[in-house]
Structure formats: structure tokens, C-alpha cells
Amino acid sequence: MRSILWRALLLGGFTLFALVLFLPSTPASRYLPDFWANNIPRINLGLDLQGGMHLVLDVDQAKAVENYTQRISVNMENLLDEKALPYIEVERVDEAGIVIRYEGSETGREIRELVSGEYPMLEVSEEDPGRLLLRLPDEEVKRIKDWATTQALETIRNRIDKFGVAEPLIQRQGEREVVVQLPGLKDTERAIALIGKTAVLEFRLVDDEHDPYRAMEEGPPFGLDLLYQRREDPSTGRIERIPYLVKKEVLLTGDLLYDARVAFDSRFNEPYVSLTFDSTGARIFERITAENVGKRLAIILDGNVYSAPVIREKIAGGRASITGGFTYEEAVDLAIVLRAGALPAPVNIVQNVTVGPTLGRDSIEAGIKAMVLGGLLVLAFMIFYYRLSGIIADVAVTLNIIMLLGAMAWFEATLTLPGIAGILLTIGMGVDSNVLIFERIKEELRTGRTPKSAVESGYDRAWWTIVDSHVTTLITAAVLFQFGSGPIKGFAVTLSLGILINLFTALVGTKLAFDIQTTRWRVERLSI
Numbered sequence: 001m002r003s004i005l006w007r008a009l010l011l012g013g014f015t016l017f018a019l020v021l022f023l024p025s026t027p028a029s030r031y032l033p034d035f036w037a038n039n040i041p042r043i044n045l046g047l048d049l050q051g052g053m054h055l056v057l058d059v060d061q062a063k064a065v066e067n068y069t070q071r072i073s074v075n076m077e078n079l080l081d082e083k084a085l086p087y088i089e090v091e092r093v094d095e096a097g098i099v100i101r102y103e104g105s106e107t108g109r110e111i112r113e114l115v116s117g118e119y120p121m122l123e124v125s126e127e128d129p130g131r132l133l134l135r136l137p138d139e140e141v142k143r144i145k146d147w148a149t150t151q152a153l154e155t156i157r158n159r160i161d162k163f164g165v166a167e168p169l170i171q172r173q174g175e176r177e178v179v180v181q182l183p184g185l186k187d188t189e190r191a192i193a194l195i196g197k198t199a200v201l202e203f204r205l206v207d208d209e210h211d212p213y214r215a216m217e218e219g220p221p222f223g224l225d226l227l228y229q230r231r232e233d234p235s236t237g238r239i240e241r242i243p244y245l246v247k248k249e250v251l252l253t254g255d256l257l258y259d260a261r262v263a264f265d266s267r268f269n270e271p272y273v274s275l276t277f278d279s280t281g282a283r284i285f286e287r288i289t290a291e292n293v294g295k296r297l298a299i300i301l302d303g304n305v306y307s308a309p310v311i312r313e314k315i316a317g318g319r320a321s322i323t324g325g326f327t328y329e330e331a332v333d334l335a336i337v338l339r340a341g342a343l344p345a346p347v348n349i350v351q352n353v354t355v356g357p358t359l360g361r362d363s364i365e366a367g368i369k370a371m372v373l374g375g376l377l378v379l380a381f382m383i384f385y386y387r388l389s390g391i392i393a394d395v396a397v398t399l400n401i402i403m404l405l406g407a408m409a410w411f412e413a414t415l416t417l418p419g420i421a422g423i424l425l426t427i428g429m430g431v432d433s434n435v436l437i438f439e440r441i442k443e444e445l446r447t448g449r450t451p452k453s454a455v456e457s458g459y460d461r462a463w464w465t466i467v468d469s470h471v472t473t474l475i476t477a478a479v480l481f482q483f484g485s486g487p488i489k490g491f492a493v494t495l496s497l498g499i500l501i502n503l504f505t506a507l508v509g510t511k512l513a514f515d516i517q518t519t520r521w522r523v524e525r526l527s528i
Contacts, residue, residue: 006514014504018406025409041517043409044418045183046490047169047355052183053191056351059176064148064345065095065141072134074248079118081447085110087259088130092271096136098122103130121293145176148344153178156195156347158340163194178347188354196347198302199337201254202286203320204246206296206308211242223248228397230307244305247299251288256281260338262331263277263321271331273322274339282318290314297376301334371420375401375427382431386438388527392513393434396505403501408494417493427497427525429473435508437462438528451526452518466506470499476487 025031025043047054069092076098077090088101091223102108111132115124122134136144139243149172156178157170169181184190207224229242257279262271277285288297291310298308298323306322326334379397382390404426408415449457474496482490517523 004515006513007508007515009507011399012404018273018403020211021406021409022402023485025405028046041409041412043275043405044412044414044420046414046487047181047183048417048487051355052181053188053348054138054351054353054355055180055182055192055195057111057152057178057180057195058350059149059152059178059349060346060348061145061148061176062095063257064138065144067090067345068144069096069098069136075118076115076134078118078249079114080111083110083114085114086090087111093205095131098134098178098318100132100134101130102132105129108132113139125414126145130330149176149178151344152347155341155343156180159194159336160191163336179348183420190329192349192352194336196349197337198343198346199254199341200302200339201257202250202300203252203285204250204298204300205292206298207245208296210245211243212432215245216243220245226363227303229308242305242307244298246300246305251297252277252337256284257338258318260335261334262328265323270323271326271328273326273331273335274340275320277318277320277324279318280466282316283319284313285320286316304340324376368420369426371427374424378427378431382434386528389438393438394512395513396434396509397427398429399509400426400498400502400505403505404494404498407497407501409491411497413493414489414490416487419494422491422494422498425495426502429470429499430502432469433462433466433502434510436465437506437510441526442528445526445528451523454526455511455514455518459507463507466503470503473488474499 020222021038021040022043023029024037024040029037073090073092080087080090080100085283086102086104086107087255088103090098090100093099100111100113108130110124112124115122115132115134119134121136121137121140125133125135150282153170153172156169160168160170160180160182168183171179173179180195182191197402206223210224214223215224215226216494224245225242225248227246229244231240231242256277257275258281261274262274263274264271292311293313294311296308296310299306299320301322305462315357321511322334357489376396384395396516407413413419437458440462441454444454445451446459475491477499481496484492514526519524
């Protein structure tokens with residue numbers, strides 16, 4: 001008797017707890033007290049149910065290799081200057097090659113030794129006298145391309161996490177694609193701009209000796225780049241492009257950035273982005289400003305000059321700012337991408353699908369109709385075929401669904417259309433478990449056993465069969481979760497929780513009902 005009481009309390013407690021978790025995720029939440037409705041985790045709806053954005057992004061891996069090679073090229077120029085080795089030119093010739101032109105065989109030997117010491121992974125060859133070819137090996141190119149996609153995935157994930165989308169799906173697809181699903185997103189254009197911004201932040205000195213307007217016609221002089229600042233006239237709305245000649249040497253990059261936040265100008269109350277560098281970046285920034293007082297320092301993002309202030313004095317503390325007539329949202333988005341880091345290479349949107357919320361509601365209604373209709377037919381058949389025992393099985397299946405939804409709310413799981421299919425499959429497996437038990441009990445009753453003995457023997461004989469079927473299905477669900485995409489993972493989560501809960505309701509809940517009949521009520525005939 002004590003065992004029956006404890007099992008009844010355990011079953012009732014789990015059911016009540018599941019209802020407490022599940023109800024805030026239903027339309028009934030509007031009738032619940034605020035402390036209940038607002039403080040309980042909810043079941044999230046997937047992209048296929050509530051609508052949102054589905055993007056497939058292609059990472060430009062070739063550009064990542066070019067950027068890597070270009071950085072080596074610039075560093076090589078700096079090394080040659082430091083070692084006082086005479087050279088004619090250092091340039092990148094293709095995706096993975098660098099050419100150093102020089103004069104004199106002795107100089108060539110010294111450059112070879114320098115390259116071997118600083119960049120041992122480079123393949124060095126001399127096709128012509130005075131022309132040294134450095135090339136990344138195929139294994140290194142493959143590694144850079146794979147790293148570019150992986151780094152892009154993590155950078156996009158960091159940006160979206162700061163953007164505030166609930167339950168986003170971000171995963172790699174193939175060698176160079178990244179899939180992004182943003183359920184419930186409304187401002188799609190802002191999200192695309194945020195995800196796709198390369199956000200390469202550079203600090204370079206402005207060259208004031210040459211005329212940038214002349215460079216627009218004749219091209220920039222050697223060692224300089226021609227970049228532009230985009231400025232909008234507030235009175236006319238006209239966009240101006242102001243040219244700047246900046247030195248190729250990058251003095252400081254966004255890799256050393258510690259924080260980026262939106263602040264407001266005290267004079268005009270305009271938003272700007274306040275930058276704070278880490279300890280290394282702060283030391284470099286202090287040295288740059290100390291050595292270049294009176295010169296202009298260009299702040300460049302993705303090849304565009306945002307501002308080029310004159311350095312009035314040495315700046316300690318590692319703080320800088322980016323101004324440019326931002327709106328508040330533009331400043332917020334810029335701060336997000338700078339904090340999350342720069343993309344290692346540009347990404348191109350190859351698929352952009354926006355799922356409307358109307359489709360989501362239709363999907364929910366169709367899924368619920370299918371679940372309700374299928375469930376009612378199964379429950380009706382169980383009552384018709386097994387009578388009172390069928391009612392017991394139906395109650396167990398109902399408890400199974402309640403506990404499953406409560407568990408999904410507890411884990412803040414995402415419900416998708418495949419997840420609804422998982423709930424339907426759970427109903428089927430719950431009914432199947434009870435059918436196995438009932439048929440075993442009927443076999444024992446035919447041999448002349450008493451109801452109590454038949455129930456005990458029936459559950460003992462069916463136990464391992466039920467466990468085996470559930471464990472094999474659980475293994476399948478685990479594989480689907482490990483290797484599947486978002487909707488498939490939703491199906492796997494729902495199925496796994498349903499299997500574990502079904503074992504409890506089938507082997508504890510229904511057994512409790514039969515024990516009450518045979519032990520407390522002492523029935524002489526089971527309605528089965």
C-alpha cells in the first residue's frame with residue numbers, strides 16, 4: 001500500500017510540475033498570474049512555425065588566401081627594411097604567390113635566409129635572376145580556406161548573439177557555406193547588413209604631400225592607396241566622396257580591440273563609436289600618436305575612411321573614437337561587428353528566403369489538427385479494443401504528452417514541424433508499449449492466473465521487449481541530433497524526451513492503475 005501511495009504522489013507531482021512549465025507556452029498564459037507567466041521558460045517556435053529568415057552564405061575562401069598572402073607581403077617589406085636589405089619591389093602575384101625583385105646574388109642569398117627563418121612554410125624558388133618567388137604550399141592554402149569558413153561561422157554567431165535573436169541556427173554546410181536561420185526576425189535588411197559586414201578596422205597615416213584629386217586621374221603614387229570618405233550633406237541629402245591618399249602600412253588593426261560601445265557627443269548629442277584597445281593595442285596606439293604628432297591618422301573600416309583627425313598629442317590609455325554622422329542603429333550595429341571581430345573574408349548571400357508568420361500559423365494549425373485527429377483515433381481504438389485498460393493507457397499517453405511539453409519548456413527547446421511529428425511518434429510508441437503489456441497480461445489470464453499474478457507476470461515479460469525497442473530508437477535519435485540540421489535536431493530532441501518519459505508513464509503510471517485494481521480493490525476480473 002505504501003508503494004502505491006508513493007508512486008501516486010510521484011506521478012501526480014511530475015504531472016503538476018509539467019503543467020506549471022507547459023501552460024505559459026500556451027494561449028492560456030494570458031489568464032495566468034504575471035509571476036507565473038513571465039518567469040517560466042517557454043517553448044520556442046522554430047523558423048517553420050513562426051516565420052523568419054533563412055540565409056545561405058558563401059565564404060570567399062580565395063579572398064581569405066589573398067588577404068593572408070598580402071599580409072605576408074607587407075610584413076616582408078617591413079622585414080627587408082629593418083634588415084637594410086636592398087630590394088626593388090615586393091608584390092603579390094596571384095592567390096598564394098609573392099615575388100621579391102632585387103639586384104645582386106648576395107642579396108638574394110640573404111633574402112632566402114630571411115624568408116626561411118621567418119616563414120619556413122613558404123616554398124621558395126628563383127625562376128629568373130633577381131626574381132624570388134615565394135608560394136604557399138597546397139596544404140597551407142587548404143588550411144587557410146578551411147579556417148576562413150570556420151572563423152566566419154564563429155564571427156557570424158557572435159554578431160547574431162549580440163543582435164538578440166532567440167534560438168538562431170548557425171551551422172556549416174559543405175566546404176564553404178554557412179547556413180543561418182533567424183526565427184521571428186522582423187528587420188531582415190538590418191540583419192543582412194550586420195551579418196555580411198567584413199568589419200576590417202585599420203589605422204593608417206594620411207599622406208599630405210601628394211594631391212588626392214590628381215591621384216584620382218593618374219593613380220596613387222608608389223606606397224600609397226587612394227581611399228574615400230563618404231559624407232552626406234544634411235541640408236541637401238547629397239552624398240560626397242572625399243578622396244584620401246593613405247600609406248599602405250597598417251599601423252594598428254581591429255584585432256587588438258578590447259571593446260566598442262556607442263556614446264554620444266556632448267556638443268551635438270550625435271552618436272559615435274568609442275573604441276578601447278587591449279594592453280598591447282594601447283601601447284601601440286600610444287607609440288603611434290607620440291611619433292606622429294601633427295599628422296593625420298585615418299580610421300578605415302572595410303576600405304572606407306570614416307574619419308582622419310589630426311594627432312594633437314600623445315594619447316595614452318588606448319582609447320579612440322569613430323565618428324561619421326551615424327544614426328543610433330548604425331552606431332549600434334557598427335559596435336556589434338567590431339566587438340564580434342572581423343570576418344576573415346567577404347561572404348556572399350547565395351540564398352535568402354523569408355518565411356512569413358502566416359505560413360507559420362498555418363503550419364501550426366495543420367500540425368495540431370494532425371496530432372489531435374491521429375491521437376483521438378488511437379485513443380478511441382484503445383478504448384474500443386481494451387475497454388477499461390484502454391482508458392488507463394489513454395490516460396498514460398495524455399500524461400506522456402503533458403510531461404513531454406513540460407520538459408521541452410524546461411529545456412527551452414525549439415518546436416518545429418518535425419518536432420510535432422516526433423510528438424505523434426511518441427504517442428504511437430506509448431500506445432505500442434501498452435499494447436505489448438496488455439497482450440502479455442491477456443496471455444497470462446488465459447492460463448488461469450489470478451488478475452494480480454497475471455499483471456505482475458505480464459509486466460515482467462514485456463519489460464525487456466519495451467526497453468530494447470526504446471533504446472534502439474533512442475540511439476537513432478542521438479545520431480539524428482548529432483549529425484542533423486535544425487529541424488531534424490528538433491525532431492530528435494522531441495523523440496528522445498518522449499521515449500524517456502514514455503518508459504516512465506508506461507511502466508510506472510499504468511502499473512500503478514493495475515496495482516490499485518488488484519491490490520486495493522481486489523477485482524476478480526480485469527477489463528482488458
